[in-house]
Amino acid sequence: MSRALVARLPFRTTSPSSSRAWPSSPSSPVARQRVLPPLAALGHQQRHSSHSPLGAPPSNPRKKVTINTLQSLYRKNEPITMITAHDFPSAHVADHAGMDMILVGDSLAMVALGMEDTSEVLMEEMLLHCRSVARATKSAFTIGDLPMGTYEIAPEQALESAIRFIKEGRVQGIKLEGGLDMAPTIARITRAGIPVLAHVGLTPQRQNALGGFRVQGKSTAGALKVLQDALAVQEAGAFAVVLEAVPADVATLITRKLRIPTIGIGAGNGCSGQVLVQADMAGNFPPGRFLPKFVKKYGDVWGESLRAIEAYRTDVKSRAYPAVEHTYPMPASELGEFERLIGEEKQKP
Numbered sequence: 001m002s003r004a005l006v007a008r009l010p011f012r013t014t015s016p017s018s019s020r021a022w023p024s025s026p027s028s029p030v031a032r033q034r035v036l037p038p039l040a041a042l043g044h045q046q047r048h049s050s051h052s053p054l055g056a057p058p059s060n061p062r063k064k065v066t067i068n069t070l071q072s073l074y075r076k077n078e079p080i081t082m083i084t085a086h087d088f089p090s091a092h093v094a095d096h097a098g099m100d101m102i103l104v105g106d107s108l109a110m111v112a113l114g115m116e117d118t119s120e121v122l123m124e125e126m127l128l129h130c131r132s133v134a135r136a137t138k139s140a141f142t143i144g145d146l147p148m149g150t151y152e153i154a155p156e157q158a159l160e161s162a163i164r165f166i167k168e169g170r171v172q173g174i175k176l177e178g179g180l181d182m183a184p185t186i187a188r189i190t191r192a193g194i195p196v197l198a199h200v201g202l203t204p205q206r207q208n209a210l211g212g213f214r215v216q217g218k219s220t221a222g223a224l225k226v227l228q229d230a231l232a233v234q235e236a237g238a239f240a241v242v243l244e245a246v247p248a249d250v251a252t253l254i255t256r257k258l259r260i261p262t263i264g265i266g267a268g269n270g271c272s273g274q275v276l277v278q279a280d281m282a283g284n285f286p287p288g289r290f291l292p293k294f295v296k297k298y299g300d301v302w303g304e305s306l307r308a309i310e311a312y313r314t315d316v317k318s319r320a321y322p323a324v325e326h327t328y329p330m331p332a333s334e335l336g337e338f339e340r341l342i343g344e345e346k347q348k349p
Contacts, residue, residue, distance in 0.1 A: 058096050062139040065100050066172075067195055067239055070141065073100065073273075074261040080240075080273025082263055083281070086112040086129050090278055091136035099140045101263075103197075103275060104130045104171065106145040106205070111279040118204050119148045123161065130169030143197050144171040148205040151176050155188035162189045162196075175242070177203035179229020183236040190237030198233035201226050201267065202245035215266075217246045227254050234260050242275065243267040245294075266294035 063069075073080050082101040085091035086108035094102050108129055109121035130144045144165040151158035162174045173195030176182060186196045201216045217223040223246075230241050240261040243251045248268025255262045255271050264271030276295065279285060284301035291297070315321035330338075 058139075062098065064139055065141040067141070070100065070239065070261065080261055080263065082273055082275035084108070084275070084277045084279075085133050085136075086278075087132045088136045091133040094278065095137045095140050100273070101143060101275075102133060102137055102140040103143045103175065104133050104145060104169070105175075105277065106147050107277050109147075111277065111284075121147045123147060123150050123164070127164065127169045130165060130171050134170035141173070142171040143173045143175050144169045146174055146176045151182075151185060152178075155185045158185045159188050159192055159194075162194045163192070166194055173197060173239070175199055177205050179226075180232040183232040186233055186236035186238050196233075196236075196238045197263070198230075198236075198238035198241040199244065200229040200233065200241060201243045204244075215245045215247065217250045223247075223250045223253075226250065227257060230254050230258055230262070234258055240272070243271060245292075266292060 070080060080100050081098070082103055083094050083099050084103045084105040084107055085094050086104060091102055104126065106118040106121050106126065108126075109115040109118045112129070113121065113125065115121060126144065126147050130142075134142055146158070146161055146165070150161040158176065165171055165174050174189070175197040176185070177199040178185075179198070179200040182198070186198060189196050202214065217226040226243070226246055230243070233241050238260060240263055241258070242263045242265060243254065244264075245266040246254070246264075248270060251262065251264055251267035252270025261272035263273045263275050265275050280291060280295045281297065282299045282301045283297045283303070284305075286302055312321065
């Protein structure tokens with residue numbers, strides 16, 4: 001900005017004692033308009049940013065779901081609802097929808113981070129996502145999935161990892177895969193006062209040893225193995241157990257043999273509750289992606305997002321957006337003065 005234009009502006013750019021911008025006279029009308037409001041008043045001003053993290057609170061706020069809540073649902077034979085979330089928005093909508101439990105599953109390795117399988121995700125990555133989910137979840141009981149390599153070596157290693165999930169991830173409990181072999185580990189963690197959700201049947205972190213993502217318990221021997229694992233984690237202190245990719249009849253019989261809830265995924269409706277990966281059930285994926293048989297697609301988030309973004313692109317290209325209603329007006333007198341000053345400046349040699 002040239003000195004000629006500065007001289008005509010109704011305020012100084014600097015004061016004699018400071019490099020900050022100050023009005024020319026504190027008592028002038030122009031100066032009073034330009035003095036910043038007190039900090040206490042800033043919170044009452046209209047926000048002009050689109051990055052506010054919180055929307056409206058739920059219309060019918062729920063009580064916080066606790067272990068006691070889940071046990072009460074189990075005793076009443078009321079199915080327990082569970083879904084995965086991997087960030088603030090996905091947890092926010094799941095909590096508003098009334099989910100009993102939200103799992104920060106290691107499936108986020110693939111649906112959020114673009115990895116090939118769950119074995120790639122690291123502890124620090126899981127903790128970051130747990131914190132994001134925890135900030136959004138006000139009512140649901142939150143569970144963090146211990147990633148591969150953070151609990152298998154020894155019970156003490158698993159306990160250390162579980163403590164980090166509670167303290168740093170801000171979740172209420174942890175999940176780990178494995179049955180009879182993981183019973184001592186589950187016992188060690190639960191003795192420290194940390195709720196554990198066990199996971200038997202198809203355990204994705206061990207899919208290489210299982211020959212891939214295969215249904216478990218299809219034979220009599222296989223079904224007995226799943227039951228043995230479920231009983232072992234129950235006795236070790238797990239508050240519930242996920243049964244994944246198990247024949248529905250087998251899962252129903254195992255559920256009847258246990259004193260803790262079973263959460264099914266690909267295990268039929270005879271379980272005490274159900275869990276699905278949110279990206280799968282909401283349809284947040286492109287056409288042609290493989291879906292397991294047990295997934296029911298309840299929405300088309302991908303299709304709706306694609307439609308909206310394509311419409312936005314078209315409007316920007318055609319200058320239909322932003323329209324007048326999307327802009328902030330300036331008083332005509334102020335605009336006229338601004339134009340006059342700029343016009344005078346442009347006329348200067």
